[in-house]
Amino acid sequence: MIGTSTRLPPTQRLVEIKAVAEQFHFKISTLLLHAGKAVEAITWFRKHIRSYARVLGTPEVAFLHWEWFSRQFLVFGELIETTSTTIPDTLSPRFGTADYGLTEWEFQPAYYYQLAATYLREKRYAIECSSSMANLTTEVNGVPESVMPSVYVGQYVRLFEQGDTVSILPLSDTEYTSYALSEAERFQDSYEIIALFRKAYESFQSLGATRIASVCSGGMAMEYYAAGDFSNAKQLFDNVAGLYRKEGWTTLLWENLGYLRECSMKLNSPKDFISYSLEMAALPLFSRSEEENRENKIKSGPAGSPTISRRENIQQEVINVLERNQSSEGTDDGFNNAMEEVTHLDIDQISSLRMVLTTSVAFLDQSVKPGSPLLVSVSLLSHLPSPVVVDQLEVQFNQSDCNFVIHSRQEDSPPFYSNLHDQVVQDTSLTLFTNRWMRLTHEAKSGQSGKLECLSVKATIKKMPCDLLPR
Incomplete structure (x- = not known):
């Protein structure tokens, strides 16, 4: 009968235990908070979480643990928010336990919402692993139908109809796992995760905790990315960056x-x-290992591990795009067509690309006299992992007579001058090596007197002009 409790198989037994524990925890926490005993309620919550933090069950059903774990933080955060919880004037180790003193954040609902979102995201990762493991079993046995909750907390049964007779049958762990996984895959957790991160973000922002708020904003961005909403994802990632x-x-x-x-x-x-x-x-970041494993890939996202080879590959991908290489990984016709509208890159004092290419222009005397020569020194520094060949270097001053263009003599790189009136100088090589200054000296002459100022340095790489503002 549906009301008869029997000894359940291991997986379902664990689900039942957690469901019962959740009920008791909710009632105890509610009573403590409504009695104004916030410290005791948070201490109780800690004990509850520590008791089940590592009780995941088998890998096939780990997603059930993370869903349950996330719900504990969500519900407790809502209880904190809906009751008049006040932070004690002094927080010391006497709150909680001697080893785990309570912190001010644990009195804020945002703390629990953020962790609820984080653990719900763990559920999604676990579902991906469970789906790959359960594919073969599902194909053979299928997903059981007519599964419903029993009258007992945390238990499930299956209805079996034979003619006019309806029987209640227990589920095996294999059947229950297939059912739970199929139900989990039906629902999109991304937007629930986004909602939780947004609640945490808004709360942390109101508290002036901008750093932890940015972590929540990054969490929202990752979920938008996972859901295929790249526009919202990019906007949030830009703010976090x-x-x-x-x-x-x-x-x-x-x-x-x-x-x-x-x-x-x-x-x-x-x-x-x-x-x-x-x-x-160009980031000054290196991974300890050159090997790319699945764990690192999940942790680092699409970026992968910041190895030397990975940074070199990223630089090469840019070269492929600049050369209109149709075989560049991930590009499509729309991307390649949009490339035609890209005319130049601006690298000014506030640009994030200042760390990629840096330029400096120096001359002995800022004042020039008509017809008098003036030595100008132009220095370039690259932080990219591979050598960079500059096709053309154009330096512009407030006095146009002093402008000059240095062209790298490359067999496959014909000169293309932006200003035919500028002085043109041929050079044997304009190759930038990692973290090594390249210095060039040019003698300029002006037809007028006055103060000389460098306005811009334009480095053309693979036909892409980069406008640099010298320091």
Whole structure:
């Protein structure tokens, strides 16, 4: 009968235990919070979480654990939010336990919403693993039909109809796993995760915790990316990248830029793709291992591990795009057509590409006299992992007579001058090596007197002009 409880198989037994524990925890937490005992409620929540944190069950049903684990944080966060919880004036180790003193964040609902979203995302990763393991079993046995909750908390049974007779049958662990996995795959968790991260983000922002708020914003961006909403994902990733650059968090910036370059490719924005790729390739970041395993790939996202070879590959991808190489990985006709509209890259004082290429222009005397020669020194520095061949270097001043163009003498690189009136100088090589300054000296003459200022340096690489503002 449906009301008869029997000893369940291991997986279903664990599901039942967690369901019962969840009910007790909810009632105890509610009573403590409504009694104004926030410290005791949070301490109880900690014990509840620690008791089940590692009780995942078999790998095939690990997604059930993360779903349950996420729900514990969500429900407790909502309880904290809906009750008048006040933070004690002084937080010391006497709150909680001697080893685990409570923190101020644990009195904020945003703390629990963020973790609820994080663990719900773990559920999605676990579903991907479970789906690959369960494919063969599902093909052979199929997904059981007419599964419904029993009258007992945490138990499930299967209805079996034979003529006019309806029987209640227990489920084997294999049948229950197939049913639970099919139900989990039916629902899209991405937008629920986004909603949780957004609640946490707004709350942290109101508290002035911009750093942890940016982590939540990055979480939203990843979920938009997973859901195929690349426009919203790119907007959020861009905002997060700004903080990461400011704080100098290169590891997080690497991962963030990996998503941004993929979004740019999906949105047919080659200029952004080139910018993000060059910034990634120039980041002062190195992985300890050159091997790319599945764990590193999941952790780092589309960027992969920041190995030397990976950075070199990213730089080569930019070269392929600039050369209109149709075989460049991931590009399509829309992306390649949009490439025709990309005319140049601006690298000014506030550009994130300042770390890619740096230029400096120096001369002994800023004042020039008509007809008098003036030695001008132009220096270029590249932080890219592979050598960069500059096809043409154009330097412009406030006095046009002093402008000059240096062209690299390459067999497959004919000169293309932007200003025929500029002085043209041939040079044997304009190759930039990693972290090594290349210095060039040119003698300029002006037909007028006055103060001389360098306005811009334009380095053309693979027919792509890069406008550099010298320092």
